[in-house]
Structure formats: structure tokens, C-alpha cells
Amino acid sequence: MAIEEPAFEKLEQSGTFEIRQYRPVIVAETLVEGDMSSASNSGFRLIADYIFGNNLSVSGEGGKASEKIAMTAPVSVEPAAKSEKIAMTAPVSIEPDANAGELMRSKRWRVRFTMPASYTMATLPRPRNPAVSLKEVPGKRYAVLVFSGLAGEDKVQQKTEELLAWVKTTHRSAVGTPQLARYNPPWTLPFWRRNEVLVELGVAATASP
Numbered sequence: 001m002a003i004e005e006p007a008f009e010k011l012e013q014s015g016t017f018e019i020r021q022y023r024p025v026i027v028a029e030t031l032v033e034g035d036m037s038s039a040s041n042s043g044f045r046l047i048a049d050y051i052f053g054n055n056l057s058v059s060g061e062g063g064k065a066s067e068k069i070a071m072t073a074p075v076s077v078e079p080a081a082k083s084e085k086i087a088m089t090a091p092v093s094i095e096p097d098a099n100a101g102e103l104m105r106s107k108r109w110r111v112r113f114t115m116p117a118s119y120t121m122a123t124l125p126r127p128r129n130p131a132v133s134l135k136e137v138p139g140k141r142y143a144v145l146v147f148s149g150l151a152g153e154d155k156v157q158q159k160t161e162e163l164l165a166w167v168k169t170t171h172r173s174a175v176g177t178p179q180l181a182r183y184n185p186p187w188t189l190p191f192w193r194r195n196e197v198l199v200e201l202g203v204a205a206t207a208s209p
Contacts, residue, residue: 004072005183006114011141017166018144019201026115026124030132031080033108036153036180040077043111047075050132051113055125067125072114074181074196080110142198143167143174151195156180159197173202 012019030046032039051069059065115124115134124134145163149155160178167174176199183194 004116016146020144021141022139024139025137027112027135027137028132029112031110039109044075046131047113050127054128057125070116074183076112076179076181078110078177078179080108141201145197147195148193149190163197174199175202176200
């Protein structure tokens with residue numbers, strides 16, 4: 001059975017680089033501390049716990065019933081701003097603080113999991129764990145670099161630098177912080193894995209040449 005992914009329109013492609021326009025989505029997210037690998041793992045467990053039933057269904061009798069939510073892809077991770085609060089419990093997109101150089105140095109991460117498009121904020125089950133929150137994300141335009149294999153810290157750093165360098169060659173401007181998106185479960189063989197580094201493009205950069 002196919003895994004649902006966020007809807008987007010591919011505007012341009014140059015080899016493994018793409019420009020995409022994403023539609024608005026709802027995400028379940030959590031904040032964690034640690035290195036990228038440990039943050040990804042702990043964040044994934046928290047959000048998986050939510051979608052597998054640690055929630056309150058809005059349609060459940062007396063508000064006590066739980067509901068399983070279908071898996072989607074990817075899990076994304078990004079560095080979180082230093083001013084953001086971290087939940088008391090250990091917190092899927094990964095994104096660093098300011099630029100490519102900050103990606104691997106960050107110790108605070110936001111892990112996100114896109115909710116199925118069939119849900120709205122009014123119909124999604126509410127997380128029981130306060131470390132998990134629901135958020136509406138508006139449609140955005142991203143530059144994307146697709147790559148396979150293992151997404152270790154050194155490789156992610158390299159791919160992030162490649163993406164930002166490519167964005168400059170297109171006379172566009174990147175805003176915010178890069179994100180890492182993983183599409184496969186951990187038991188997938190490296191050469192079958194699909195990973196992406198994404199960075200949002202500024203409004204002025206979205207105009208046609």
C-alpha cells in the first residue's frame with residue numbers, strides 16, 4: 001500500500017536538484033535535544049506513539065477514545081531556534097539554526113511528521129503527550145536536493161552545502177534553515193533509501209525569470 005506524501009508541484013529540475021511548490025499541510029511536531037541522530041530517533045518515537053494511538057479522538061465517546069493515524073512520509077528534522085522552549089519529556093523534518101554550517105552543530109531540533117491530507121485541525125486526534133503538538137504549515141516553495149544512501153551527519157552537511165551553492169547559481173535566495181527529510185524505515189537497504197535536503201526560497205526568488 002502506497003505511503004502518502006505531502007503534495008507539491010515540481011516547477012524545475014536540474015539533475016538531483018528541484019524547485020517545488022508545496023501545498024499547505026498539518027504536521028505533528030516535537031522538540032528534542034541532542035545530536036541529529038539521537039534527536040531523530042527520540043523525536044520519531046514520540047510522534048509514532050501519537051499516531052499509533054496515544055491520543056484523544058475528537059469523535060470518541062466522552063472524548064476518551066483513541067484513533068490510529070495512517071503513516072505518511074517523510075519524517076523531517078530541522079534545528080530549532082535557540083529561543084524556543086523544549087518540552088520536559090524527550091522529544092519528522094530536521095533543520096539547523098542559521099545556515100549549512102549550523103546544521104551539524106545544533107543541539108536543539110524540531111522533528112515533524114506530516115498528517116494525512118484527509119484530516120483538518122478540527123478532526124485530528126489530540127496528542128495526550130504535551131511534548132507533541134499539531135501545527136498548520138502554509139504552502140511554501142523549496143529548493144530540494146535528492147540523494148540515496150545513509151544520511152549521516154557528514155553526508156547531510158555535504159548535501160546541504162551543495163544545495164545552498166546551487167541555489168546561489170540560480171540567482172535565488174534561501175530563507176530559514178535547511179531541513180533533512182527521510183522517506184524510508186531504518187531497515188531499508190542504503191541504496192534503496194530516499195533522502196532530501198530542502199531549503200525554503202524567499203518570496204522575491206519565486207518570480208519567473
